[in-house]
Amino acid sequence: MIINKIDRDRLIIILLGLAHGIADAAAGLLIIRLAMSPSVGAGLTILTYQFLAFGTQPIVGLIIDRHHRARAGVIISLLATAVGLSVRSISPSLTILLAGLGSAAFHVSAGSIVAVTAKKSIVPFGWFTAPGVVGLVLGGTLALNTPSDNYILAALAAIALSLNLLLPSQSSLERLLDRPEPSELAIPLAGKEGIGLLLLGAIAVRSLVWNLVDAVHQSDRQILLYLALAAGAGKIAGGILADRIGWRQWGTIALIGAAICLNYGTQRQELLLLGVALLQSVTPLALAATISLCPGLPATGSGLALGLAIAIGGIICIILPPSLSTTSYSSAIVLVALGLLLSAIVNPATHTRQ
Numbered sequence: 001m002i003i004n005k006i007d008r009d010r011l012i013i014i015l016l017g018l019a020h021g022i023a024d025a026a027a028g029l030l031i032i033r034l035a036m037s038p039s040v041g042a043g044l045t046i047l048t049y050q051f052l053a054f055g056t057q058p059i060v061g062l063i064i065d066r067h068h069r070a071r072a073g074v075i076i077s078l079l080a081t082a083v084g085l086s087v088r089s090i091s092p093s094l095t096i097l098l099a100g101l102g103s104a105a106f107h108v109s110a111g112s113i114v115a116v117t118a119k120k121s122i123v124p125f126g127w128f129t130a131p132g133v134v135g136l137v138l139g140g141t142l143a144l145n146t147p148s149d150n151y152i153l154a155a156l157a158a159i160a161l162s163l164n165l166l167l168p169s170q171s172s173l174e175r176l177l178d179r180p181e182p183s184e185l186a187i188p189l190a191g192k193e194g195i196g197l198l199l200l201g202a203i204a205v206r207s208l209v210w211n212l213v214d215a216v217h218q219s220d221r222q223i224l225l226y227l228a229l230a231a232g233a234g235k236i237a238g239g240i241l242a243d244r245i246g247w248r249q250w251g252t253i254a255l256i257g258a259a260i261c262l263n264y265g266t267q268r269q270e271l272l273l274l275g276v277a278l279l280q281s282v283t284p285l286a287l288a289a290t291i292s293l294c295p296g297l298p299a300t301g302s303g304l305a306l307g308l309a310i311a312i313g314g315i316i317c318i319i320l321p322p323s324l325s326t327t328s329y330s331s332a333i334v335l336v337a338l339g340l341l342l343s344a345i346v347n348p349a350t351h352t353r354q
Contacts, residue, residue, distance in 0.1 A: 009117045012166060013124045016110045019078060019159045021131030021138075023106050026081050026152050027053065028139025030099055033088065036143075045096060050311070052100025057307025060101070061108035061299035070299060071167050073109030075160050077102040082156040085149050104307060111302025113167070115291045122247060125284035126239025129306075130232040133280070137228040141221055223269070230273040231280040238281025247285050254278045 034046050064073045084098030110128065118124040142151065241250045261275030286309075291301035 008166070012168075013114055013117060013127050015159065015163055015166060016074070016114060017128045017131045019074070019106070019163060020110060020128060021135030022152070022155045022159050023078060023081060023103060023135070024132040025135035025139030025142070026085060026099065026156060027103055028136040028141075029143040029149065029152055030085065030088075030095070030139075032140045032143035034092075037092075045092065049096045049100045052096065053103035054307045054311040056101065057104045057108050057303030058300055059303070060104045061112070061301070061303030061307075062297065064105070064109055064112060064299040065297045070109045070112040071169070073105045073299075074113065074167065075164050077105035077109060078156050078160040078163075081106070082153050082160075085153060085156075088149070104303070107306045108299040108303045111287065111291070111306060112299035115288075115298040115302070118288070121239075122242040122284050122288050123239040125287045126236045126281075129283050129287065130235040133231045134228045137221075137224050141225070144221070226269075226273060227276050230277040234277030234280035235283050237277070239284040241281070242285050247288075251282055251285050254281045258282075 030049065031046055034042050034049070037045075064070055080098045080102035084095045084102060087098075088095040114124050114128045139152065238250065238254060255278075258275045258278035261271045261278060264271050287302065287305045290305040290309075291298050294301035294304070
């Protein structure tokens with residue numbers, strides 16, 4: 001049976017989403033393994049990994065864009081992560097290097113392919129980003145319950161092989177990536193520079209709030225799993241609703257709703273889950289908007305949204321006073337301002353529905 005182009009594109013996005021979940025599961029497993037290590041420098045090692053995995057994404061993305069190696073970047077990054085995990089007991093430093101840079105290369109390369117496949121829809125960005133946070137929590141849970149890394153290693157190898165068989169050829173991707181078609185991306189509108197930067201800021205705030213929530217509930221793995229599932233569902237729903245009612249309308253509703261729910265989430269768990277889902281639903285919009293700011297450089301745009309902005313949120317969380325991190329999610333009020341600005345700085349006459 002011959003798979004037509006539309007079905008193949010959908011299959012590719014689903015596989016890239018699955019690969020995202022597996023790659024982040026490997027990250028979650030590695031972080032827990034490092035945290036449980038008796039080594040005195042475990043904290044610094046984890047920070048080094050986080051810097052490589054998130055902070056280097058824009059640079060790695062630029063390299064991928066300049067040399068048009070998104071396809072190779074996806075496959076090699078998954079294999080590099082697998083190799084890194086397999087040599088953890090022999091050379092922890094090599095593990096950090098391979099897994100960190102492998103994670104960075106995967107996110108920007110896969111994000112680049114999703115961007116050229118998505119065309120005018122935000123839905124594919126939701127399907128691609130959703131499995132990541134779920135995989136992160138599942139990988140951490142796996143690390144706490146089994147001493148073996150073989151499950152993750154097998155999954156990384158299997159998904160790399162599947163993508164190698166199904167991804168378009170390098171020459172096909174180069175033709176797609178060469179087309180200067182920012183209008184084909186999900187947010188073709190006046191003032192998109194301001195909107196893109198605003199949504200990039202929303203990702204940073206999302207990262208900050210997620211880190212605060214994670215810190216409060218770190219000891220309860222069940223709640224963390226619920227939060228991860230809510231986040232994943234929010235990303236999928238965000239892509240769908242942005243296409244249905246308009247990205248500007250949904251972005252505003254989601255950010256304001258998230259601020260309200262998170263503000264009262266300390267008292268009611270269901271409000272916390274809803275707030276996290278609404279907050280994470282902005283991710284597909286932000287990724288699409290950031291990529292649209294970088295015509296011809298989709299991997300670089302992916303690196304800014306999936307790497308740098310998340311790193312900024314993490315850094316802010318580290319330097320916040322402990323009382324702020326544990327007593328409330330008061331930083332969520334910032335989302336109200338972001339939502340209002342999102343609605344205000346765009347020309348109201350702009351047609352935003354795709």
